[in-house]
Amino acid sequence: MISQIEKQSAQEIKHFQNQKLIIQLAYVQANSLFYQNHFKKAGIDIQSVKTIDDLTQLPVTTKTDLQENNEDFFCVDPVEIIDFSNTSGTTGAPVNFGLTEEDLNRLAFNEAQSFSCAGIQKHDIVQLMTTMDRQFMAGLAYFLGIRKIGAGIIRTGAGVPALQWNSILLNKPTYLIAVPSFLLKMIVYAEKNNIDINNCSVKAAICIGEPLRNQDFSPSELAKRINAKWDIKLYSTYASTEMSTAFTECEFHQGGHAHPELIITEVLDEENKPVKPGEVGELTITTLGVKALPLVRFKTGDIVKIDYTSCPCGRNTNRVGPVLGRAQQMVKFKGTTLYPPAIHDILNAFKEIESHLIILHTNDIGTDEVTVKIVSQLFSNELIQNLKEKFQAKLRVIPNIELIASDELNKLVLSNNSRKPKWVIDKRK
Missing domain, CATH: 3.30.300.30 (ANL, C-terminal domain)
Structure with a gap:
């Protein structure tokens, strides 16, 4: 289910994103009170921004901006919001995010592309070991993405090793979506209850929330501990509510693939200037195609580096490396x-x-x-x-x-x- 644009040349991808950027900037200028004031205060005429290279003319957007001006970011009438999500508040006050019908379709497309990177296909069954309640966008995104691929879904939710193993033995999922440290608890439970984990149906796990790779893409200690007992493939994925986009590894485990239809990525230094290719900086994103609450040059707070080379899997998209840490931390x-x-x-x-x-x-x-x-x-x-x-x-x-x-x-x-x-x-x- 690979999008055709992802296998086009880097130049073709850039041309594609340049066109998407112009459309998105015109949209926020017309509909976002925050960005109208933000650009006006900076003396910016968005007509001068024609390409991704011109993004440096625009001021960045911060989490503080979102927290202090949450309502001013919205670009649609409240009646168009059909899902109400928010951020977890891990590094500050939670921010409300609403999604329109188009945003939910975009979210489904995003996760379908991401899970395709990790090899999920229509014939697979996926056990979703994360919550979908408490306004958690990620759990909803996982569900929508699996549904779009057409694979089977088992919504066991988070925790309870006994419940997870009962479902695995009964329903025979091929993929798990889980926090990797919880997989260690699954292993301990299996050993105590004589479950032969390496002869069960599970062949891979898409891991969220914790790093599986070191900066050189070698397995982290957590990944090593899991694979020492459980011979399954582990795929790392990185996302956030603000981005409404995920970056998931392919089978070559060389960073999470960006999706050109959905997001533009930059890596900035402490002075908000782009770092050189391969250098570490703060991931800064511009969402594409978001209707309710789009973001332009939003600083995620995550310190990363981006690989711009082609991947052996055939995709020519940027790949986000393992998160080194949060700027605030x-x-x-x-x-x-x-x-x-x-x-x-x-x-x-x-x-x-x-x-x-x-x-x-x-x-x-x-x-x-x-x-x-x-x-x-x-x-x-x-x-x-x-x-x-x-x-x-x-x-x-x-x-x-x-x-x-x-x-x-x-x-x-x-x-x-x-x-x-x-x-x-x-x-x-």
Whole structure:
């Protein structure tokens, strides 16, 4: 189900997106109160923006803009909104997003293209192990995308290993959509209940919310732990509510493919200038074809690099590499710059650690401090020493390490009935 534009040349894709960009800019200029004021304040005439290269003339849009001017972004009459979603509020106040009929069709097309990258076809059965309630756009998108492909869907929802395995053994899904760390709990349950996981129907999992790749695309420690026990293919996908678009790996696992019909990507430095190809910066996007709440040069907060080379799968689209971290969560710790995913990767390598939480805070002298809270039934001085050695070797710094009970950790990561667990809590001033 590969879109034809994705296999055209880079020049043809750029020409295609240039035309889409002009249409989208005219649309927001005519219908978005925010962008009318945003462009006017910057002294911008959108008629001068003819190509993607001209985007640098436009001011960026930030999450703060969205939070403070949420209603002014909407481009349609409220009566046209048929689905009401919002962001999770992981890094600030939640933002309301409405979707029109056209937006829902676009969302379905997006996930159908993304899941096609990972090999899902009409004959497959997909077990959807994520919530569709609580205004969670991603769960709805997964459902719509699978439906558009024509594959079977099992909506088991999140959690409960026993329920997931009962469904797998009964309904025989070929793909799972799940948070990868939960797959480890699935493995533990299977081992305790004599389930032969490598002889079940599941051949692959599309993993959300946690990284499966290092910056060189080698498997993360989490991916290694899963595949050490469960011989299934793991596909990484990256998305956000604001983008209404997903970037999913193909079988070559060299980054998540962008879809030219849906999104324009830029990578910007701290001064909002484009970085050189292959350099790291903040992913900035312009949505295409969105009717209710389109975004122009929106800074996602995610630090990435983009690969512009052709992929062996035949697609010539840009590929977004593994997220290095969130710009807001960059830590200057004891003279070293680091992001929480690097800490997660080290902790995931230790089988003795059942779960963990990273807390960022400010110490008495006003500098960043990092505390790691771990749940472990095999806690020992040897474990602590091994952890410290691994942190020193890989990050050159050692965070504070504290033992915490499982129920206490769950209260922290699922505070305020959040629909998404918060594995990083930023308490810095």
